[in-house]
Amino acid sequence: MNIHNRKKFLSFLKFKRDFQKYGLEKARSYELILHWLNNRLSRNQFLVLSGIIVGCSAGLAGVILKTLVHNIHHFITTKVHFEYQILFYIIFPFLGIVLTTSIVLTIFKGQDRKGIGAILYEIAQNSSIVSSVKMYSQIVQSAITVGFGGSAGLESPIAVTGAAIGSNFAQTYRLSYKERTLLLAAGATAGIASAFNAPIAGIMFAFEILLTGVVFTDFIPLVVAAVCGSLLSRILLQEDVLFRFYTREAFNYKNVPYYLILGIVTGLYARYFVVISQKVEHFIKGLKMSRLRKAMFGGAVLSLLCVLFPPLFGEGYDTVKAFTNGNTHNIIQNSFFRYFEIKDFTIIIFLILVLLLKAFATSFTIFSGGNGGNFAPSLFAGGTVGYLFAVVCQQIGFTEVPVTNLVLVGMAGAMSGVMYAPLTAIFLIAESSFGYDLFIPLMIVSIISYLIAKWFSPISPELKSLADQGKIFTNKHDKNILFSLKTEEFIDRYSQTIDENAPVTELFELVKSGNKNIFAVINEDQVLRGILTLDDIRPYLFSNDEVSATIIQIMKAPPAIIRPEDQPLEILQTFDDTGVWNLPVVDDNNQFIGFISKSTILMSYRQLLKEYSE
Secondary structure (H helix, E strand, C coil): CCHHHHHHHHHHHHHHHHHHHHHHHCCCHHHHHHHHHHHHCCHHHHHHHHHHHHHHHHHHHHHHHHHHHHHHHHHHHHCCCHHHHHHHHHHHHHHHHHHHHHHHHHCCCCCCCCCHHHHHHHHHHCCCCCCCCHHHHHHHHHHHHHHCCCCCECHHHHHHHHHHHHHHHHHHCCCCHHHHHHHHHHHHHHHHHHHHCCHHHHHHHHHHHHCCCCCCCCCHHHHHHHHHHHHHHHHHCCCCCCCCCCCCCCCCHHHHHHHHHHHHHHHHHHHHHHHHHHHHHHHHHHCCCCHHHHHHHHHHHHHHHHHHCHHHCCCCHHHHHHHHHCCHHHHHHCCHHHHCCCCHHHHHHHHHHHHHHHHHHHHHHHHCCCCCECHHHHHHHHHHHHHHHHHHHHHHCCCCCCHHHHHHHHHHHHHHHHHCCHHHHHHHHHHHHCCHHHHHHHHHHHHHHHHHHHHHCCCCHHHHHHHHCCCCCCCCHHHHHHHHCCHHHHEECCCCEEECCCEHHHHHHHHHHCCCCEEEEECCCCEEEEEEEHHHHHHHHCCCCCCCCEHHHHCECCCCCECCCCCHHHHHHHHHHHCCCEEEEECCCCEEEEEEEHHHHHHHHHHHHHHHHC
């Protein structure tokens, strides 16, 4: 029995002992069975089984969340007459954000890390260990936010929930970091697949966004999880809840100019969307208010926007479906624009205002205290851009405009530019519309939009801050490994020190009794004054004359100072710039902490590189 199998067997025996000792209150029978299977099955077999379990669990969570929100929306939008709907638009969005914030503060102790960035952070900085609370907290928060009219999407919370399910499953059965990360991604994949009934898009989401900078050879668990999530969505969700589009035109190569222009338009709009999002986030963070008051302020803004423009209420998928079905007039009839004569220019003005304000509605929803993501808002905005573009083209005189196709590919274009995920967007729309013959226009629009977004910012603005701090992985694998190293682990806190006023002969005793070749010179307050190496004291060490010099007379200034918060990548650059192999580390008060060695960092880097390569 090899070491790995021995560890698994001992883990199983410990679990069996606990089960017998504490009974069902401490151990569940199905876990005992899975522990047994973990010891009996090969690694790949158990990962496939894990993918099925995680995929079904995450898919079911997605189905529950979509059903909750759909039922709330259905009641508000179809069971109430317009006059009373105004009251709903005033009360419910405000109430949703305030309730979400209150729940976060009281039940979840203020821990509200949300969005895709939260998953990427756990992968890079927390060994893919996600808190078990996130297996249900995201469902509760996003159901209230979006169900009550928050102008955000459910897909990011579903992905976080699925990731938490996958991570905690892997933790329960003591799987390694790579396997834990794989099941984390599988859970998120199943969540996305269930939200859109699009398994390939879920897989693309995992590879394109979650597993950036992570090298994997196993992908079968992802496929299995995506299939399970999508099947559950297809079986359990009602037809009107599914993200489906059944009307579209056949692709005609003569319409390529429309798609080229639409790609540029969606790319520019995506940039507008992310810029507004950043500005609103900065504005809300700068408000000197409590979190609850910020929620009330954001909720009031959102309610006002929903009253003026009802399409901003909730995810907005019904509005996009109305565009593809030619029911635009019904959308306007539910707004104050019903009191104006509805002409073509009225529709154009209405759509422009909806697009401009959608970025504000989503940003205030998310950053003032609500829980949601940019998946649905980007798809809604893209579909609206596509429809607006089609209407404008028709007004100019182009009668043979593929309206439905422009709505569909517009969704992919905006999502590509906002989420920096062109492959996910392409397959999502292709699967959701059964429009595999639309791959060419989907690729044209998505890639153009993506390139425009990359031209403005190489990294998604939503993730740029985390990437700059080295808290998430990027496509630069060497930097990912270095960022995963912790400076604190390399500090030699047992470094030898000597007082600045001590005689040189006292240093000779340190050399005799110790094994260091570099020494820190400090004062009585432990403040670093200088350093000394064996080369510096060698002339005195072998001198036949009596040495009367003091340490302060022969010490030298360090070529550079390291702080504990400095990143290993920055430290290695400092070593290269100074040409030395050891540097002192000091705190904010310049008190000496220890020395850090270049060779120690490089050895750890090589070890991690070896582990990643295996």
